[in-house]
Amino acid sequence: MSNCKTHKTCINEALKTAEIICNERGVKLTKLRQTVLKLIWKSHNYVKAYDLLDDLKKIDSSAKPPTIYRSLDFLMENGFIHKIRSLNAFIGCTHPNEHKECYFLICDNCQNIEECCSEQINKVVTSTTGKNHFEPNQVTLEISGICQDCIS
Amino acid sequence: MSNCKTHKTCINEALKTAEIICNERGVKLTKLRQTVLKLIWKSHNYVKAYDLLDDLKKIDSSAKPPTIYRSLDFLMENGFIHKIRSLNAFIGCTHPNEHKECYFLICDNCQNIEECCSEQINKVVTSTTGKNHFEPNQVTLEISGICQDCIS
DNA sequence: TCAATTATGTTATAATATAACATCAATTTC
DNA sequence: GAAATTGATGTTATATTATAACATAATTGA
Numbered sequence: 001m002s003n004c005k006t007h008k009t010c011i012n013e014a015l016k017t018a019e020i021i022c023n024e025r026g027v028k029l030t031k032l033r034q035t036v037l038k039l040i041w042k043s044h045n046y047v048k049a050y051d052l053l054d055d056l057k058k059i060d061s062s063a064k065p066p067t068i069y070r071s072l073d074f075l076m077e078n079g080f081i082h083k084i085r086s087l088n089a090f091i092g093c094t095h096p097n098e099h100k101e102c103y104f105l106i107c108d109n110c111q112n113i114e115e116c117c118s119e120q121i122n123k124v125v126t127s128t129t130g131k132n133h134f135e136p137n138q139v140t141l142e143i144s145g146i147c148q149d150c151i152s
Numbered sequence: 153m154s155n156c157k158t159h160k161t162c163i164n165e166a167l168k169t170a171e172i173i174c175n176e177r178g179v180k181l182t183k184l185r186q187t188v189l190k191l192i193w194k195s196h197n198y199v200k201a202y203d204l205l206d207d208l209k210k211i212d213s214s215a216k217p218p219t220i221y222r223s224l225d226f227l228m229e230n231g232f233i234h235k236i237r238s239l240n241a242f243i244g245c246t247h248p249n250e251h252k253e254c255y256f257l258i259c260d261n262c263q264n265i266e267e268c269c270s271e272q273i274n275k276v277v278t279s280t281t282g283k284n285h286f287e288p289n290q291v292t293l294e295i296s297g298i299c300q301d302c303i304s
Numbered sequence: 305t306c307a308a309t310t311a312t313g314t315t316a317t318a319a320t321a322t323a324a325c326a327t328c329a330a331t332t333t334c
Numbered sequence: 335g336a337a338a339t340t341g342a343t344g345t346t347a348t349a350t351t352a353t354a355a356c357a358t359a360a361t362t363g364a
Contacts, residue, residue: 028361030311049351064314069352074311085237086292088320088351105286114284124276129295132266134257137297140238143281145289180330182342201320216345221321226342240320240351 004044011041014092018080021096027078035059036071037092040081045111046089084113086142091115101125103141109150156196163193166244170232173248179230187211188223189244192233197263198241236265238294243267253277255293261302 004010018037022029029037039055040047049068056063072090075081079096083089084104091104094115101122105114121141129136156162170189174181181189191207192199201220208215224242227233231248235241236256243256246267253274257266273293281288 028311032312062313065352066314066354067312070312085294086290103280105281105284107286108289114286116280116284118276118280120276121273121280124270124272125295128255128268128270128273129257129297132257132268133300133303134259134266134295135298135303136295137260138238138295140292140294140296142237142292143277143286143288143290144292145281146287148285151285151287180342184343214344217321218323218345219343222343 007043010044010092011038014041014080017096018075018078021078021080025078027074032067033071033074036068037075037080040075040090041092044091044113046084046087046091046106046113048089052090082115084142085140086144101139101141103143105147106142106144107147107150108144109146112147112149114147159195162196162244163190166193166232169248170227170230173230173232177230179226184219185223185226188220189227189232192227192242193244196243196265198236198239198243198258198265200241204242234267236294237292238296253291253293255295257299258294258296259299259302260296261298264299264301266299 015034015037018029018034036052036056039052042055049065049072052072053063053065053068056068060067072081072083076083076090079093081090081092082102082104084091084106087106091113095117098117102115102117103121105116107113125136125139167186167189170181170186188204188208191204194207201217201224204224205215205217205220208220212219224233224235228235228242231245233242233244234254234256236243236258239258243265247269250269254267254269255273257268259265277288277291
């Protein structure tokens with residue numbers, strides 16, 4: 001479960017940040033992409049592409065799979081959302097400006113996902129890939145289990 | 153690229169180990185499951201489920217998706233193979249007896265996957281989940297990039 | 305303005321995975 | 335050893351996830 005009090009703030013923050021970053025980068029956060037980002041941020045839980053598509057269809061009944069997947073691609077490329085590979089699902093990024101590598105704590109019970117960064121983990125990954133003479137490109141670290149709020 | 157000299161040895165090892173573990177556990181490594189495990193071990197590269205199905209069809213033309221997926225499920229449950237979530241692919245496990253958590257170094261160039269264990273990584277994961285009061289269940293750590301042999 | 309680029313619309317289909325029910329084989333129990 | 339139970343496989347159908355390919359529209363920039 002997330003601790004945000006007024007979730008609207010989370011959504012607005014996410015949209016504003018995305019807007020700013022897009023301007024900096026000279027890429028366009030179009031109406032559609034905004035809408036999709038907003039739909040993803042509907043909650044702190046992960047969302048599936050086709051659920052998103054259903055949501056989008058309520059707004060624009062002509063939406064089709066490529067509509068969603070293209071927006072998802074754009075949002076991922078720019079770091080506004082992440083794909084959770086172990087779930088084939090997507091989630092809004094809580095700090096699109098800052099991180100390099102991050103990892104996810106996925107609650108099997110409440111579906112909430114916590115996005116975390118850890119210098120420690122980065123170091124270990126770097127050192128272990130170094131030992132293997134491996135040039136890392138992308139790190140996927142997803143930890144599923146039971147979150148704080150669901151343990152009791 | 154893998155360093156095995158006679159890959160047949162890898163396959164035989166994998167099958168023998170699986171056999172022994174199944175006996176210990178009182179579960180059955182049926183003909184079909186053996187065949188699928190052998191097909192997965194055809195190389196050290198990862199394999200896709202439907203490629204596997206095509207291979208299996210050459211042996212038993214009546215094979216269908218559930219044939220493969222059931223065997224894959226069994227082999228995963230017993231730790232003889234792993235699913236690589238970032239690729240929707242499967243790979244034989246190199247040490248089904250020993251490890252708890254492991255991680256994968258996936259070469260984008262040659263498709264080889266190195267399965268590694270690191271006490272260090274386990275510790276960091278434990279400590280970081282602990283800090284978040286998170287009860288971990290399953291850890292997915294997949295690092296893609298360029299392997300030693302493909303860097304030059 | 306028109307050429308090039310980028311974004312979106314649209315149709316179709318590819319790729320991945322599972323549900324549901326039938327049958328067969330092995331094991332246990334009486 | 336026959337019947338009952340369990341586990342494995344066969345089979346049909348379909349769900350879920352994702353992309354290719356081509357058409358059109360909007361935007362940018364020379």
